[in-house]
Amino acid sequence: DVPAWLKSLRLHKYAALFSQMTYEEMMALTECQLEAQNVTKGARHKIVISIQKLKERQNLLKSLEGDILEGGNLRVPLQELHQMILTPIKAYSSQNSSAEEHSRDVDSHHPSSLLGSDSPGSDCKDSAAAGMQQHHLPGCEGESGGAPLPEGDLPGQFTRVMGK
Numbered sequence: 001d002v003p004a005w006l007k008s009l010r011l012h013k014y015a016a017l018f019s020q021m022t023y024e025e026m027m028a029l030t031e032c033q034l035e036a037q038n039v040t041k042g043a044r045h046k047i048v049i050s051i052q053k054l055k056e057r058q059n060l061l062k063s064l065e066g067d068i069l070e071g072g073n074l075r076v077p078l079q080e081l082h083q084m085i086l087t088p089i090k091a092y093s094s095q096n097s098s099a100e101e102h103s104r105d106v107d108s109h110h111p112s113s114l115l116g117s118d119s120p121g122s123d124c125k126d127s128a129a130a131g132m133q134q135h136h137l138p139g140c141e142g143e144s145g146g147a148p149l150p151e152g153d154l155p156g157q158f159t160r161v162m163g164k
Contacts, residue, residue, distance in 0.1 A: 002018050026051065064081070090154070
């Protein structure tokens with residue numbers, strides 16, 4: 001939900017700019033590109049820093065998982081997860097999973113802009129449920145890393161941390 005994320009950053013006036021971008025384009029934004037779009041200096045800086053934080057989420061999730069397994073306080077990891085769920089997260093798809101291939105086929109019929117999707121909310125819930133089922137591996141609950149997740153599988157890593 002990019003508009004809500006921008007609103008939380010108090011940058012909602014730039015929602016129209018982001019509506020024209022794909023997730024990958026947003027993640028690759030630079031201050032120069034934002035300046036060319038007449039984004040103010042302070043907002044450019046804040047956007048670039050916020051995107052950098054988005055790029056660091058997978059490492060943060062790995063760290064949170066370690067903290068939880070060490071028996072630390074759950075308050076901080078839960079607060080971090082709550083903040084993370086409010087950020088834009090791209091669905092992960094591998095080429096080996098038929099459920100995810102179906103998801104990719106559905107996505108190919110809809111524009112991949114950051115702000116809108118014509119697909120009903122139930123499709124998103126079904127995709128999320130399929131992703132959670134795929135990443136549940138028996139016997140991994142108490143193990144440090146479990147089976148390694150592919151780089152970029154943010155939903156899977158998030159789900160793994162929640163499971164711990």
